[in-house]
Amino acid sequence: MKKGIKGVLLLVLLSVILFKPTQQVSAEEDTALQRVQEAGVLRVATSADFPPFEFYATIDGERQIVGMDIFIAEKIAEDLGVELDVQDLGFDSLLPALEAHNVDIVIAGMTPTPERRKSVDFSDIYYRTFQNIMIRAEDQVELNSLESLSGKRIGVQSGSLQEELANQIDNPDLMTLTDLNDLLLALKTDRLDAVIMQGPNAEAHASQDDSLYTYDGGFELDDEDRGSAIAFRPGDDSLVEAVNESLAEIEEQNLTEDYLAQAGEYMLAEDSDEGFLSSYWEYFLDGTLTTLFISALSVFFGMILGTVLSFMRLSSNIVLKALGSAYVEFVRGTPMMIQVMFIYFASGLVFNLPALTSGIIAVSLNSGAYICEIIRSGLNSVDKGQTEAARSLGMSKGHAMRYIIFPQALKNIWPALGNEFITIIKESSIVSVIGVGELIFHTRVVRSISFQGILPLVVTMLIYFVLTFSLTKILNYYEGRMNHD
Numbered sequence: 001m002k003k004g005i006k007g008v009l010l011l012v013l014l015s016v017i018l019f020k021p022t023q024q025v026s027a028e029e030d031t032a033l034q035r036v037q038e039a040g041v042l043r044v045a046t047s048a049d050f051p052p053f054e055f056y057a058t059i060d061g062e063r064q065i066v067g068m069d070i071f072i073a074e075k076i077a078e079d080l081g082v083e084l085d086v087q088d089l090g091f092d093s094l095l096p097a098l099e100a101h102n103v104d105i106v107i108a109g110m111t112p113t114p115e116r117r118k119s120v121d122f123s124d125i126y127y128r129t130f131q132n133i134m135i136r137a138e139d140q141v142e143l144n145s146l147e148s149l150s151g152k153r154i155g156v157q158s159g160s161l162q163e164e165l166a167n168q169i170d171n172p173d174l175m176t177l178t179d180l181n182d183l184l185l186a187l188k189t190d191r192l193d194a195v196i197m198q199g200p201n202a203e204a205h206a207s208q209d210d211s212l213y214t215y216d217g218g219f220e221l222d223d224e225d226r227g228s229a230i231a232f233r234p235g236d237d238s239l240v241e242a243v244n245e246s247l248a249e250i251e252e253q254n255l256t257e258d259y260l261a262q263a264g265e266y267m268l269a270e271d272s273d274e275g276f277l278s279s280y281w282e283y284f285l286d287g288t289l290t291t292l293f294i295s296a297l298s299v300f301f302g303m304i305l306g307t308v309l310s311f312m313r314l315s316s317n318i319v320l321k322a323l324g325s326a327y328v329e330f331v332r333g334t335p336m337m338i339q340v341m342f343i344y345f346a347s348g349l350v351f352n353l354p355a356l357t358s359g360i361i362a363v364s365l366n367s368g369a370y371i372c373e374i375i376r377s378g379l380n381s382v383d384k385g386q387t388e389a390a391r392s393l394g395m396s397k398g399h400a401m402r403y404i405i406f407p408q409a410l411k412n413i414w415p416a417l418g419n420e421f422i423t424i425i426k427e428s429s430i431v432s433v434i435g436v437g438e439l440i441f442h443t444r445v446v447r448s449i450s451f452q453g454i455l456p457l458v459v460t461m462l463i464y465f466v467l468t469f470s471l472t473k474i475l476n477y478y479e480g481r482m483n484h485d
Contacts, residue, residue: 051267
């Protein structure tokens with residue numbers, strides 16, 4: 001009984017330590033501005049699918065993130081005397097990246113809502129905006145007010161102010177997605193009746209697509225809900241103060257209008273008369289090469305890890321067997337997306353691990369668990385008499401495994417290994433959530449700058465099919481060679 005009470009007390013103590021609220025950093029300890037200036041770089045997170053605030057454009061033959069928010073970030077970096085490093089992430093990954101110290105600030109047309117202020121600090125409002133309703137052009141007579149949207153299918157971006165504004169519509173059937181382009185595609189394919197969007201962004205899309213129509217939603221907005229601000233980690237007061245000085249100068253000189261005009265010029269420049277593939281083939285090529293790079297390295301390291309884990313699980317050593325089994329069960333029992341995000345964001349608390357490296361590590365660790373089980377099942381499928389015969393001929397355990405057991409096991413597991421390799425090519429797309437520029441990431445970029453919803457997806461599907469079909473044929477060739485040996 002006493003042991004039980006001690007156990008409970010120990011658990012309570014651990015809970016207090018682990019979940020104790022973090023104390024605010026005092027002004028004397030605030031080194032945020034000094035840290036950025038000593039590093040010589042301001043790391044900014046954004047979600048570059050939001051024209052005219054942040055989007056991709058080709059400048060002097062090089063793809064860059066541009067837009068009003070990015071021009072503001074450039075001004076801030078210049079005032080601080082540092083370089084600018086812009087990282088493109090999904091909108092709902094921006095604040096986690098800030099919290100995990102992967103970036104210094106977030107600038108993405110973000111509204112400083114009371115809910116967000118609980119976890120981050122904000123700068124002064126740098127742009128006053130409005131909230132629009134986006135509908136199909138054919139519905140502009142029927143769906144012309146908030147009242148007319150009662151009970152309709154409404155789309156909003158996850159983690160955004162628009163998600164809260166949807167509550168002002170009577171009984172909405174809400175669809176929440178991460179990517180605005182997915183919401184607009186759902187609208188155009190009759191999956192949604194309307195999408196709530198920030199005004200300038202909605203107008204940018206409507207101006208490029210005659211099938212869409214947008215209007216001011218007439219939402220009840222607080223003063224803060226009408227503006228965009230820059231997000232900081234709590235306690236980074238010195239950095240907030242320095243950024244506010246830059247924002248005050250921008251407001252005094254009315255630079256936001258110039259920035260918006262410049263963003264509009266880049267949008268017009270991207271509106272090329274060339275064919276779709278002629279305009280965007282480089283995006284797809286870069287994404288494909290990155291996907292192949294991630295897949296190749298993940299297969300290589302996954303094979304090594306899987307082989308080691310399989311021998312651990314087959315070991316007579318209880319500790320090694322337990323460790324191998326625990327790793328495999330844990331990895332197979334958690335989604336790869338969570339693993340990718342955990343490795344990227346958690347590493348930021350210790351050191352700044354690049355997104356590409358984080359993605360390769362996560363995919364390799366995940367694949368290793370599945371390859372382990374494939375190899376283990378193959379080794380178990382070889383008759384034990386083969387081992388006994390090899391040992392009776394004087395072969396060591398290692399030589400028997402290398403020359404007798406493993407070659408036979410490889411024939412048995414080759415189809416399953418091939419399937420895992422193909423799976424890695426497709427599942428590597430998950431690393432796009434942390435801003436790795438693989439094929440899915442570049443597809444999102446193309447959808448954003450081309451204002452095309454379906455065509456980029458068709459191209460991407462064909463590329464994946466070519467990759468996986470080609471790999472299947474190669475694997476089948478070697479499988480045939482093995483069967484004839």
